Amino acid sequence: MSKIILAAIFLVLLMGISIVSGYTDTTMQLAYKAFTAFDGSNEHLIIQTVRLPRALIAASVGASLAVSGVYMQTVTKNPLASPGILGINAGAGFAVVFAITIFQVSSLGVFTWISFLGAAIAALTVYFVGGVGKRGLTPMKLTLAGAAMTALFSSFTQGMLTTNEAALDEVLFWLSGSIQGRKLEILASVFPYLVVGWLLALVIAPMMNVMAMGDDIARGLGLKVGMLKIMVGVIVILLAGGSVAAAGPIGFIGIVIPHIARRLIGIDHRWLVPFAALLGGILLLAADIGARYIVMPQEVPVGVMMAFIGTPYFIYIARKGANKG
Template structure:
């Protein structure tokens, strides 16, 4: 990469960081309760216990941080899934993470009547991890080992299996449907910092590993045979990629429920802006993912005010046109 491209990418990263901070600020200020920049500043410097100050500190600040972290994690997980599977439409859901997490939550709610949000977090994390590990085990079986096609097929099969189980339980238990419907749609509303703090160590570990492995991912992107020829232990690398996806996507689903399209759309936008070098692609995708989810969450507050649309619905509304564009572009190339 020449110096001109490097400088350009640095500028783009700085701009993305600025916009991420800007959208975090907007998320803290905008909403049904009327607030302003001075009022938000006073909430942290001269807290007086007023309703507005309480909303800013206990509702909007956690919501903004959770949206930024979840969006960044889903986008980075999407980058790694698309590189691993060589599939431009791959996303964290391809490993059955969303389906596994949803199944686990509905299962404990149906059979154990657990409705605590923090318990949902850990149960969904466990379900996401179990589903992803199952997909990796099935995809790695056989003579050829873990291949992109086998991984994709195994993920589709496990996703269909868990989704069917989940729908079956919801049909027979309407109370469970009422309890988890908003969570199943994907939402950052009503989440607390304690919810984020419980999985944040896993998210930050995933971010660190993703950045650390980014140079090697450039080699893997050239193909397994080329990577092996250059001395890369492809099997171990794929296991590490799976761990990263489980940490990032599993932690995100645990906090906010299954939120789609970010893991598909953002990696493509990031590649168009900074290229395919993972050393730039990973941090830039993380920043864009945070921005997109923050923007979607802010918009969700105004669509049917005073009610709110689940942010997963907003990301689908934003991401579907671009998803269709990616699919058509890939089809035309084929």
């Protein structure tokens, strides 16, 4: 419990740092006045309309992707499972690009539903492809199916963008994973779905402890494994799809955070889920703050920062799994 409280305090602290950090010099005192004595100055406008939404989106998306990773790894028994690796982010991203290039969709609400649809199609496709064969669904086959679907959806996305230069300019920065310039309206359009996903994740957390022991044991203890897996699928689609709609496809959080959270707090999902959510928000906030200073006054997309952070850890996990095998 103390670790969760400390993580929550650190998350709030990083949100404060995010609000005052960037090319325009501001302070905590100035940020406080922006909300209590708004005077219409450029600094106050930046804090209210740019940095506050950015901090809230980073915390929400980071938490959502981390929780998605926890549940995907538990259900699939695959330490590499995450929305990015198993093609769910790529599917959601392709669906949004398809809607922009073919139907010129611009509504935030429509973006959200299209992102959910793309995430669902990708998840079902990976599950089906990974389950084909004599041995059924195995961690290795699931990973390979996810990699194949990620490559497929990414190729489709790039192919569509090459035929539409206007769409390329509009979505290229979004596709790299970025929360720069995102407005509060974007978070408002997906936040209700993220909240539903978080609440469902907390509700089924005790049952996931049983699921972690294996499907046969879970069935023997009276757990409805099939229904629980459907619930996990809904949670992942809500959280991953909503995250892609808000910030584009951001990878590695769903891989890195679950492993760190298990080491720090254990495998009890009643504590693991909220702790992972806090750590996910912390990681994405820290990456976004760092992205503002590397090539200032320009900014590196936070998705690129996460690749720098997450790739070494991904290699470590993969090598560790290969050594065990």
